[in-house]
Amino acid sequence: MEVAQQEILAQAAPIxxxxxxxxxxxxxxxxxxxxxxxxxxxxxxxMPIYDALYDYNDKLNHVLVxxxxxxxxxxxxxxxxxxxxxxxxxxxxxxxxxxxxxxADAQIxxxxxxxxxxxxxxxxxxxxxxxxxxxxxxxxxxxxxxYQVTDANEIPEVIAKAFYIAKSGRPGPVLIDITKNAQIQxxxxxxxxxxxxxxxxxxxxxxxxxxxxxxxxxxNQAKKPFILFGxxxxxxxxxxxxxxxxxxxxxxxxWTILGVGAIPTDHPLNVGMLGMHGNYGPNVLTNECDVxxxxxxxxxxxxxxxxxxxxxxxxxxxxxxDPAEIDKNVKTTVxxxxxxKETLPMLTALIEEKQHTxxxxxxxxxxxxxxEAVIEKELNPTSGEMTMGEVIKQxxxxxxxxxxxxxxxxxxxxxxxxxxxxxxxxxNVTSGGLGTMGFALxxxxxxxxxxxxxxxxxxxxxxxxxxxxxxxxxxxxxxxDVKIIILNNRFLGMVRQWQELFNDRRYSFVDIQSPDFxxxxxxxxxxxxVISDREDLQGALKLMLDTKGSFLLEVMVxxxxxxxxxxxxxxxxSEIRLK
Amino acid sequence: xxxxxxxxxxxxxxTIYTENQVGLLNRIAIIFTRRKIxxxxxxxxxxxxxxxxxxxxxxxxxxxxxxxxxxxxxxxVEVLKVYYHTNEDVVWQELALYKVSTDVIAxxxxxxxxxxxxxxxxxxxxxxxxxxxxxxxxEETDNLISILQPYGLIEFVRxxxxxxxxxxxxxxxxxxxxxRLEPGEEVVENEYLNxxxxxxxx
Numbered sequence: 001m002e003v004a005q006q007e008i009l010a011q012a013a014p015i016x017x018x019x020x021x022x023x024x025x026x027x028x029x030x031x032x033x034x035x036x037x038x039x040x041x042x043x044x045x046x047m048p049i050y051d052a053l054y055d056y057n058d059k060l061n062h063v064l065v066x067x068x069x070x071x072x073x074x075x076x077x078x079x080x081x082x083x084x085x086x087x088x089x090x091x092x093x094x095x096x097x098x099x100x101x102x103x104a105d106a107q108i109x110x111x112x113x114x115x116x117x118x119x120x121x122x123x124x125x126x127x128x129x130x131x132x133x134x135x136x137x138x139x140x141x142x143x144x145x146x147y148q149v150t151d152a153n154e155i156p157e158v159i160a161k162a163f164y165i166a167k168s169g170r171p172g173p174v175l176i177d178i179t180k181n182a183q184i185q186x187x188x189x190x191x192x193x194x195x196x197x198x199x200x201x202x203x204x205x206x207x208x209x210x211x212x213x214x215x216x217x218x219x220n221q222a223k224k225p226f227i228l229f230g231x232x233x234x235x236x237x238x239x240x241x242x243x244x245x246x247x248x249x250x251x252x253x254x255w256t257i258l259g260v261g262a263i264p265t266d267h268p269l270n271v272g273m274l275g276m277h278g279n280y281g282p283n284v285l286t287n288e289c290d291v292x293x294x295x296x297x298x299x300x301x302x303x304x305x306x307x308x309x310x311x312x313x314x315x316x317x318x319x320x321x322d323p324a325e326i327d328k329n330v331k332t333t334v335x336x337x338x339x340x341k342e343t344l345p346m347l348t349a350l351i352e353e354k355q356h357t358x359x360x361x362x363x364x365x366x367x368x369x370x371x372e373a374v375i376e377k378e379l380n381p382t383s384g385e386m387t388m389g390e391v392i393k394q395x396x397x398x399x400x401x402x403x404x405x406x407x408x409x410x411x412x413x414x415x416x417x418x419x420x421x422x423x424x425x426x427x428n429v430t431s432g433g434l435g436t437m438g439f440a441l442x443x444x445x446x447x448x449x450x451x452x453x454x455x456x457x458x459x460x461x462x463x464x465x466x467x468x469x470x471x472x473x474x475x476x477x478x479x480x481d482v483k484i485i486i487l488n489n490r491f492l493g494m495v496r497q498w499q500e501l502f503n504d505r506r507y508s509f510v511d512i513q514s515p516d517f518x519x520x521x522x523x524x525x526x527x528x529x530v531i532s533d534r535e536d537l538q539g540a541l542k543l544m545l546d547t548k549g550s551f552l553l554e555v556m557v558x559x560x561x562x563x564x565x566x567x568x569x570x571x572x573x574s575e576i577r578l579k
Numbered sequence: 580x581x582x583x584x585x586x587x588x589x590x591x592x593x594t595i596y597t598e599n600q601v602g603l604l605n606r607i608a609i610i611f612t613r614r615k616i617x618x619x620x621x622x623x624x625x626x627x628x629x630x631x632x633x634x635x636x637x638x639x640x641x642x643x644x645x646x647x648x649x650x651x652x653x654x655x656v657e658v659l660k661v662y663y664h665t666n667e668d669v670v671w672q673e674l675a676l677y678k679v680s681t682d683v684i685a686x687x688x689x690x691x692x693x694x695x696x697x698x699x700x701x702x703x704x705x706x707x708x709x710x711x712x713x714x715x716x717x718e719e720t721d722n723l724i725s726i727l728q729p730y731g732l733i734e735f736v737r738x739x740x741x742x743x744x745x746x747x748x749x750x751x752x753x754x755x756x757x758x759r760l761e762p763g764e765e766v767v768e769n770e771y772l773n774x775x776x777x778x779x780x781x
Contacts, residue, residue, distance in 0.1 A: 136602055137605060140602065140606050141609050141613065144656065145656045145657075147602075148601075148602075198656065200598050201656045201657075323653075323654075324651050324653075328647060328650075
């Protein structure tokens with residue numbers, strides 16, 4: 001039936017003026033946009049594109065994932081480490097609906113993706129055709145932009161728009177749904193022109209110097225200024241500009257989970273992590289600073305805790321590229337719209353060179369308290385079962401902070417982000433806003449494709465690993481080199497921690513059983529090892545890092561460890577608990 | 580929501596200039612539904628500028644909520660510009676049509692008086708029914724319903740609200756307020772609009 005339909009469509013077209021199929025135009029567009037890797041999964045409605053891809057094998061590397069969700073996370077991992085747009089292919093219906101989690105994750109974490117979905121023939125739209133789903137409407141809330149192509153003539157222009165929208169301004173996911181007839185249709189292809197302007201779309205707000213001046217005046221008067229930095233610096237490739245700003249101003253700076261690595265973890269003015277499981281000083285002193293300078297971050301509730309008790313004493317300067325973020329959660333004194341790559345140097349030029357020694361020392365005092373109460377026993381335990389923290393510490397020593405660390409969601413994520421050393425930008429890949437369990441394994445695959453010369457280590461919990469462990473098949477088949485550490489505490493640990501602290505230890509469905517992970521890896525021809533003794537840790541990590549190709553290391557860690565410090569839900573950041 | 584917010588709630592007229600694109604209505608509507616905000620009235624129609632559509636949306640909310648909503652709407656790729664105004668800032672109208680039995684009307688009321696007193700006009704007069712039309716605020720169109728109800732109002736329909744922002748001076752003043760929060764200057768946008776074929780559009 002479908003084949004007959006294709007023939008009719010092909011015959012109906014006057015061949016002499018139409019020489020390129022929609023599918024070929026799509027692939028040409030991808031090449032013109034500099035795409036080298038596609039994460040995808042074929043199916044009925046995207047078959048013409050896959051047929052064309054058969055001839056593009058030398059130019060486009062297609063990685064066959066095991067589930068479309070894995071495709072989106074791989075695309076995200078690729079985008080995060082490379083700074084380029086991740087590209088994902090999926091078929092119609094279930095293929096497209098499986099993208100939704102990854103799209104939502106990319107939307108909330110501002111990750112540039114272009115997803116191409118196949119769709120049933122245009123004349124079948126709305127007929128409940130086989131594998132037809134209304135993917136445009138399903139994905140509207142979780143995409144920056146989406147569009148359905150029903151005519152091949154639209155393809156070059158639409159793909160150009162898709163890439164422009166995905167990567168410009170505040171990046172985000174774009175989905176293009178292409179009906180099968182448009183994929184097959186031959187048309188008069190006039191080449192590909194990149195999109196550089198859309199009249200209804202302003203990716204970058206105009207920088208207003210008066211706000212830069214006001215911000216500089218506030219900073220120059222400040223006695224206890226404090227910088228909060230987020231992923232905006234990475235997305236704007238403004239790491240150097242940021243470092244110059246921090247070093248000239250002498251202001252202590254703390255990071256959100258997606259901002260880590262914008263300046264090295266061990267920079268003297270990097271005072272640590274913000275938020276619910278962030279460091280002690282940055283949380284407490286948020287409520288003592290006089291000027292809060294937020295750069296490329298969005299005051300997520302996991303960062304702010306209780307809003308009506310958040311930094312009420314401070315004047316707030318907010319640098320962001322997205323006008324909708326200004327005043328969304330925290331009232332701003334001076335809004336500095338714009339790309340921080342432009343605004344930061346303008347601000348740096350106007351500020352006085354200073355050192356806030358006493359104020360920075362206050363952070364160090366809090367660090368000492370935190371080390372004593374929390375960090376020392378997490379990183380250097382001498383007895384009992386292993387902790388997650390000591391695994392990260394040993395890993396730091398072996399990788400020297402040069403590795404890309406990909407984490408899943410939960411306790412291990414908080415521990416890894418708190419303690420991992422990052423010397424470089426674009427080194428931490430995690431699901432921040434959406435908190436998607438199952439993110440890490442496929443994201444690590446993509447992260448490796450995006451940074452082929454770097455070591456990629458995925459740190460995953462025993463729960464999250466089981467959500468997307470079929471991607472071991474992708475690793476097996478592609479031969480991608482990903483080091484996997486499973487921190488196994490035999491619990492869905494973060495929920496268990498909350499149940500312990502707030503639900504009177506009523507452990508409701510957090511006791512999770514796991515398969516033999518090493519045997520599972522072996523089934524996919526991936527070598528592995530399981531350890532439970534402290535003395536084996538360093539050797540096992542070395543073995544993992546020295547092994548050519550992928551390796552799975554399962555580390556049995558303490559069952560009922562809690563992540564501290566912690567700002568309990570509904571509490572102010574200054575009410576952070578050390579135990 | 581605090582008591583303050585509830586007290587601040589009033590009708591706001593949101594004016595949105597957009598590209599004419601399939602799916603955009605949904606993209607705009609879900610910004611309201613995601614926050615469980617009811618749309619009181621929605622009108623969309625081509626504007627005076629070719630290929631640009633104008634939405635008029637009425638909601639009852641506090642200004643802070645409305646301001647955040649407008650920024651989320653403006654963030655959509657195919658939205659050119661969003662403004663919000665209170666009822667005092669706009670001149671607004673709704674159109675209403677009333678179908679009544681011609682026999683009853685002819686027998687029981689003076690049609691002429693009815694039309695004159697309510698600013699209505701007869702659109703269609705047939706043997707079996709007559710259709711009246713009025714424009715006005717909600718109370719005014721409601722008023723004619725109650726007048727006609729005793730005479731057997733057969734059918735009634737009312738349009739969404741359309742609103743014109745009172746004067747361009749006020750409009751620019753408003754824009755300056757927006758400028759503090761949103762840097763797109765009106766002039767810049769007009770440049771975009773006038774560039775026609777040079778700009779990328781679909």
